[in-house]
Amino acid sequence: xxxxxxxxxxxxxRTAGRIKTTCPQCRETRRNKxxxxxxxxxxxGKFLCHHCGWKGYAPDETELRERRQKDEYRQRxxxxxxxxxxxxxxxxxxxxxxxxxHYLVLVRCLSESAIRYLQITExxxxxxxxxxxxxxxxxxxxxxxxxxxTKFRSGQKHFKMVKDAELIPYNIDGILNTSExxxxxxxxxxxxxxTIGRKDTVSVPSGANSNLAWLDRFIPTHFEDKKTVYIAxxxxxxxxxxxxxxxxxxxxxxxxxxHFGPGCKDGNEHLVKYGADSLGICLAQAxxxxxxxVFTADDVSKELRALYENGMAGGAETGWPNxxxxxTLELQRLMIVSGRPGDGKSEWVDELVIRLCLRHEWKIAYFxxxxxxxxxxxxxxxxxxxxxxxxxxxxxxxxLYEQSVRFLTDNVCHILPGDEDYSIDTILSKARGxxxxxxxxxxxxxxxxxxxxxxxxxxxxxxxxxxxLNSLSRFATHYHCLVxxxxxxxxxxxxxxxxxxxxVEMYDIFGSSDFYNKADFGIVVERxxxxxxxxxxxxxxKFKHLGSPGEATFVYNVINGRYSPCxxxxxxxxxxxxxxxDNKNWIS
Ligand SMILES: Nc1ncnc2c1ncn2[C@@H]1O[C@H](COP(=O)(O)OP(=O)(O)OP(=O)(O)O)[C@@H](O)[C@H]1O
Numbered sequence: 139x140x141x142x143x144x145x146x147x148x149x150x151x152r153t154a155g156r157i158k159t160t161c162p163q164c165r166e167t168r169r170n171k172x173x174x175x176x177x178x179x180x181x182x183g184k185f186l187c188h189h190c191g192w193k194g195y196a197p198d199e200t201e202l203r204e205r206r207q208k209d210e211y212r213q214r215x216x217x218x219x220x221x222x223x224x225x226x227x228x229x230x231x232x233x234x235x236x237x238x239x240h241y242l243v244l245v246r247c248l249s250e251s252a253i254r255y256l257q258i259t260e261x262x263x264x265x266x267x268x269x270x271x272x273x274x275x276x277x278x279x280x281x282x283x284x285x286x287x288t289k290f291r292s293g294q295k296h297f298k299m300v301k302d303a304e305l306i307p308y309n310i311d312g313i314l315n316t317s318e319x320x321x322x323x324x325x326x327x328x329x330x331x332x333t334i335g336r337k338d339t340v341s342v343p344s345g346a347n348s349n350l351a352w353l354d355r356f357i358p359t360h361f362e363d364k365k366t367v368y369i370a371x372x373x374x375x376x377x378x379x380x381x382x383x384x385x386x387x388x389x390x391x392x393x394x395x396x397h398f399g400p401g402c403k404d405g406n407e408h409l410v411k412y413g414a415d416s417l418g419i420c421l422a423q424a425x426x427x428x429x430x431x432v433f434t435a436d437d438v439s440k441e442l443r444a445l446y447e448n449g450m451a452g453g454a455e456t457g458w459p460n461x462x463x464x465x466t467l468e469l470q471r472l473m474i475v476s477g478r479p480g481d482g483k484s485e486w487v488d489e490l491v492i493r494l495c496l497r498h499e500w501k502i503a504y505f506x507x508x509x510x511x512x513x514x515x516x517x518x519x520x521x522x523x524x525x526x527x528x529x530x531x532x533x534x535x536x537x538l539y540e541q542s543v544r545f546l547t548d549n550v551c552h553i554l555p556g557d558e559d560y561s562i563d564t565i566l567s568k569a570r571g572x573x574x575x576x577x578x579x580x581x582x583x584x585x586x587x588x589x590x591x592x593x594x595x596x597x598x599x600x601x602x603x604x605x606x607l608n609s610l611s612r613f614a615t616h617y618h619c620l621v622x623x624x625x626x627x628x629x630x631x632x633x634x635x636x637x638x639x640x641x642v643e644m645y646d647i648f649g650s651s652d653f654y655n656k657a658d659f660g661i662v663v664e665r666x667x668x669x670x671x672x673x674x675x676x677x678x679x680k681f682k683h684l685g686s687p688g689e690a691t692f693v694y695n696v697i698n699g700r701y702s703p704c705x706x707x708x709x710x711x712x713x714x715x716x717x718x719x720d721n722k723n724w725i726s
Contacts, residue, residue, distance in 0.1 A: 505568075
């Protein structure tokens with residue numbers, strides 16, 4: 139329904155088609171107050187008065203909801219998060235000692251104007267590494283001109299930041315509304331580029347750490363408008379990882395890589411060795427990310443050498459020893475999970491992704507209409523995270539509740555497209571947005587049959603499923619994500635003699651053998667209520683460095699939804715044995 143009412147337009151109780159009605163703008167001034175001079179298209183929302191020329195557009199409910207959400211989002215973005223400690227800026231520390239001034243200007247070759255612009259200060263500060271007070275250069279992190287954090291750096295190269303203060307990019311105000319920006323790996327490198335006149339430079343706050351959670355808040359406000367982003371981080375192995383993640387988050391098509399030449403690992407070293415003009419040349423010669431889809435061994439030479447020297451590493455572990463023994467996980471892969479209805483596919487996938495998130499900081503996006511309303515799903519996830527039932531009681535304190543909500547806010551999002559547009563294109567386009575804005579690493583689609591099946595003309599269902607699986611694999615590869623697809627099996631008939639429904643196999647998945655063929659990991663969840671246990675069949679692990687087929691058994695805890703590893707005893711008492719219960723709180 140479109141909101142014509144807020145424009146004062148009387149739609150004569152019609153909801154579709156075109157109508158003519160009186161114009162609320164000019165009606166009172168007209169001699170014939172009943173003249174229906176306003177044409178209204180109830181379908182597309184447009185209206186026009188043929189008398190006074192008043193025209194406009196009435197949005198529908200979805201648009202209104204989206205606008206409201208966008209406004210709320212913008213407002214939230216403008217408010218600095220309140221749960222962080224905010225230090226107070228003391229301008230009396232701005233006058234630097236002769237020694238520090240000498241170090242910054244003559245040793246590090248920074249211009250005085252850059253030092254002033256960045257409001258670098260100096261003070262004595264207790265440094266935990268030495269256990270005593272040391273004289274420090276203070277790199278102050280401002281946002282909207284307000285001090286948000288400070289990095290203290292002593293002469294002995296001890297570092298610390300303000301306790302409980304927010305991590306934000308250094309000099310973030312410098313890139314507001316600019317068309318380009320430079321991203322460096324340290325404050326001195328940022329100051330080097332500012333020295334050569336590029337105030338549009340930020341530094342990552344925590345060195346070559348590839349967890350870029352601090353970036354999320356700034357993507358829509360400070361990075362989305364950039365045409366070119368120069369990645370000017372260190373050229374060592376940690377810097378390469380950081381570079382890779384920055385490129386993934388900011389988009390390869392607009393990133394250019396700055397190289398500092400032989401013998402220089404970063405921007406400041408280059409400035410010191412070769413001077414400002416030469417650093418400017420490095421920027422001008424920054425290379426584009428190689429043409430997508432065309433590779434030579436030279437394009438991947440560093441990765442190839444690392445593989446040659448170190449061999450294939452296993453993938454990410456889940457912390458379930460009986461599962462990790464067979465299967466470890468990797469980004470850029472597609473996992474398909476099946477099992478009989480109600481056997482616990484969603485429950486098991488939830489725990490799997492929570493474990494990966496806790497251990498490897500892989501943030502999660504769900505498309506899971508079955509888990510609606512979202513708060514029911516949050517409840518289940520909080521039970522798994524805390525190991526406790528979801529209601530206020532002695533263990534589940536208010537503080538733990540708040541911590542859990544914060545964890546979910548930071549690490550889990552749900553994709554629920556407006557207008558119930560559940561097509562694969564829409565879901566993947568939202569997921570793409572979440573890779574950029576929130577750095578998600580896992581996309582869960584649970585279950586497949588809730589995706590709208592839109593068969594283009596002439597396409598068979600088999601071809602449709604094959605192309606859908608291709609889209610998911612492509613998404614996983616391109617956006618460095620683990621994609622997990624939950625798919626139901628065909629109808630499994632009970633054995634009329636034993637009354638038992640047979641266990642599902644990957645080839646039983648409804649619709650196509652491609653589910654088995656195209657999966658990198660094929661998992662079947664089997665709930666055995668008779669024995670009080672759950673079997674996880676690892677039916678396929680495509681790459682041998684990640685594992686091989688096998689089976690892991692678990693006991694399901696109905697209170698907190700956790701899966702505890704166990705062995706299967708087959709003697710007189712068939713059922714779980716040696717169960718490794720774990721009801722600890724995982725968040726702390
Ligand atoms: N091993 C188990 N023992 C007891 N209850 C379980 C077990 N596994 C799952 N459940 C419960 O069964 C219900 C269904 O679980 P879940 O939604 O994970 O199954 P599913 O296989 O994804 O189902 P569907 O095929 O309908 O999507 C949930 O309420 C869950 O808590």
